[in-house]
Amino acid sequence: MQIMGCNDCHTPQYGMKGGAVPESQWLIGSEIGFNGPWGTIYPSNLRQMVQDMDEATWVTYIKNFKARPPMPSYDTNKISHQDLKDMYAFVRSLGPATNNVPQYLPPGKKPRTPFIDFNVQLPK
Numbered sequence: 001m002q003i004m005g006c007n008d009c010h011t012p013q014y015g016m017k018g019g020a021v022p023e024s025q026w027l028i029g030s031e032i033g034f035n036g037p038w039g040t041i042y043p044s045n046l047r048q049m050v051q052d053m054d055e056a057t058w059v060t061y062i063k064n065f066k067a068r069p070p071m072p073s074y075d076t077n078k079i080s081h082q083d084l085k086d087m088y089a090f091v092r093s094l095g096p097a098t099n100n101v102p103q104y105l106p107p108g109k110k111p112r113t114p115f116i117d118f119n120v121q122l123p124k
């Protein structure tokens, strides 16, 4: 999870703190939205997500899901079967964690949470 960069988006403050976030806080999702032409999305709470899935469901899900940018699902879809099984065991071992990750907002809706603007800006 660490070397594939999942924490960079799915763990609050991970990048800002240079990765110095205790494992107890890993992968709980984020309420800072990523706003762009796709609308506003929020990194999901993966700790909670695996609670409702068995290993085979997780493997099939990660191999096939398509997310909006900048979630790199086109890369995540390529993770090997064995690595996916190991990831599942690891994320499960962290235990459930509640965190209120906001719902997806379609394009044109103004977020009421903090957000990062991914819209391309032109120099003024």
Ligand code: HEC
Residues within 6 Å of the ligand: 001, 004, 005, 006, 007, 008, 009, 010, 034, 041, 042, 043, 044, 046, 049, 062, 065, 066, 067, 068, 069, 070, 071, 072, 076, 104
């Ligand atoms: C650049 C930021 C970023 C990185 C890196 C990233 N994610 Fe995400 N991820 C997101 C965002 C944002 C969403 C929400 C996508 C959406 O709503 O379409 C998401 C969604 C997901 C979902 C879908 C959850 C659901 O509710 O259906 C899964 C599973 C997931 N990510 C797993 C991972 C894994 C595993 C890694 C590391 C291999 C990873 N992500 C790396 C930002 C990221």
